[in-house]
Amino acid sequence: MIVRPRVVLDPGHGGWESGCIVGAFAEKDVNLAVCLQVRELLESEGVRVLMTREDDRILSAGRRVEFANAQHADLFVSWHCDHLPDTEVRGLSLWVDSRRSDLWQMMMFEQLGERISQVTHQPFLGVFQIRDRILQAVDAPSILIKGGFLSHPEELSSAVTPQFQKLQAQGAAEGILGILNDVQNR
Ligand SMILES: [Zn+2]
Numbered sequence: 001m002i003v004r005p006r007v008v009l010d011p012g013h014g015g016w017e018s019g020c021i022v023g024a025f026a027e028k029d030v031n032l033a034v035c036l037q038v039r040e041l042l043e044s045e046g047v048r049v050l051m052t053r054e055d056d057r058i059l060s061a062g063r064r065v066e067f068a069n070a071q072h073a074d075l076f077v078s079w080h081c082d083h084l085p086d087t088e089v090r091g092l093s094l095w096v097d098s099r100r101s102d103l104w105q106m107m108m109f110e111q112l113g114e115r116i117s118q119v120t121h122q123p124f125l126g127v128f129q130i131r132d133r134i135l136q137a138v139d140a141p142s143i144l145i146k147g148g149f150l151s152h153p154e155e156l157s158s159a160v161t162p163q164f165q166k167l168q169a170q171g172a173a174e175g176i177l178g179i180l181n182d183v184q185n186r
């Protein structure tokens with residue numbers, strides 16, 4: 001039996017909770033725009049994609065977890081952007097919960113980060129461990145992607161363009177498809 005893989009995409013922030021704001025741009029909008037493109041690409045490959053939000057609305061961490069777990073997803077992907085006072089720092093990073101990640105997951109997510117970086121030509125900073133209550137509480141293997149620094153002028157100007165968002169989505173979708181293959185063959 002071929003089981004259709006299920007992925008939950010979780011665009012960070014929403015509503016009055018904007019994430020980082022730089023000039024006229026809010027992180028929540030970038031997160032949503034990229035996730036919508038990832039959804040399109042994954043669905044065209046036969047993946048069932050469910051999104052914690054599809055528009056600009058506030059959503060608690062608890063609601064995100066509840067939604068994800070109700071979908072019995074094979075993979076949970078949260079999308080965010082980064083921000084630092086130092087405007088020279090740039091690059092893409094992936095984050096896992098330190099209480100849950102194992103070596104297999106770290107390697108799997110490393111490949112996802114590398115794939116995005118190959119497509120977008122952004123530096124890939126690596127897979128890092130944090131304590132995050134969403135990543136910890138979701139049943140499926142869970143990853144948080146920070147797609148770049150909105151505090152870096154060049155990364156900001158690319159992050160807000162649909163063309164670049166499409167490249168990120170393409171890299172992410174290819175990487176996610178690779179992970180789904182691994183998960184199903186495991
Ligand atoms: Zn964020």
